[in-house]
Amino acid sequence: MQIDTIGETGSTNADLAARLLAGETLAEGYWLVADRQTAGRGRQGRQWLDTPGNFMGSTVVTLRADDPPAMQLSMVAALALLETVMQRLADPSRVRLKWPNDVLLDGAKFSGILLERVKDHAVIGIGVNLVAAPPVEGRETRALSALGPAPQRDAFARDLAAAFASEVARWRSHSGDDLRTRWLAAAHPLGTPLSVHDERGLAVSGQFAGLADDGALILRLDDGSQRVIHAGDVTEEKA
Template sequence: MSPQIDYVPETGSTNADLLARLLVNELVPEGYWLVADRQTAGRGRQGRSWIDAPGNFMGSTVVRLHDRDPSPGTLSFVAALAVYETVLPLLATPSALMLKWPNDVLLEGAKFCGLLLECERGHAVIGIGVNLAAAPQITDRKVRSLSDIGPAPARDAFASALAAQFATELQRWREFGAGPITNRWKAAAHKPGTPLSVHDGGGTALSGTYDGLTDDGALRLRLPDGTTHTVHAGDVTLEER
């Protein structure tokens, strides 16, 4: 079944719209996407805003959670891989694309994609924003768009390709479990031994080196004293050597 995509000229947040529908028990089928030309209250992780621009992709989809599904948190890897696989054929230099824990997709080392995973009433809502045509000016981090390094794809064509790829990755997640998904994610991510600084969910700042992932997708950070710290939520910065 082909994904269903509804396009709207403007909304506050596509994630908030889908969550509101679920809260009133509206049937939102798996495979449905809501895509906006403009968001006035786009949201990122940890309460950050997501700044849009004309021609960029901003959309959300719904996954119905089943008892036998892998951990819902690993859907962030599903979404990141869907973006990665959709963007990869568009690049003249595939090595310009890299994944960063927990759910970033980097283009030439800069953020160009945002992912937000939220759960409500037995469903996961996954919001994705991709800088196709333009990148916003952000003072505290490097950002890029696909148009910075080549022609930007048309938004609607990108939406169709991403929705199809997400459906493929979701089927693999259900059929084979989270292990193969996280293994593919690791192959496209920063390498073991990469210096990282992490602000975890409790506000603690730690520095060390990337030491892989746990079975449930948490980050393993090797500290300077040789011990390993497990991070389940937080912000990661790749440090310059």
């Protein structure tokens, strides 16, 4: 495991992508962590705002021919982050997962996970509000410091890197059913009413019916049919 830190950059994901495209070999277990990001990105091109003391870092997974579906790495990253955060909470029930890769604190957004494919690699970027919670349009945000002393960034980085390495090894050695079962145990229950805006911006409502083999969302519609959604924004509706 190797963690390099830099004072400021545009985006740690973009930095690792550029290095891979230039032919550099980045071993699994390598992380690039920034004190500041000036062009951090979230899903669907959204800006990810930073604050000094928060965690902003990226790592790489080399995709092998016999690996499970790469899309499942979204669940891998979320489970690693969940494990790292739960170690720091007196009440672990205050943190849970929301599809596709949100980890929520008391129902509020306090982290972001971004996966990008670069040749035969997946670059995974993670941002976590340790100290402060920059605003996100249309979303309630929170920081871990709201529940007690803010975690020290470098210690958090080491624990997250170790948890991620463990989850990647488990992803490769266990079945997809194991990954889905563990993700579902920490997420919104089956049958939860959801509204989803897909990658085209179209809204569809239904009930959460589980995950497909690749980690896609299965939504049960009012007519009893099911729709598989691979990307989108999810909102839980009041029953």
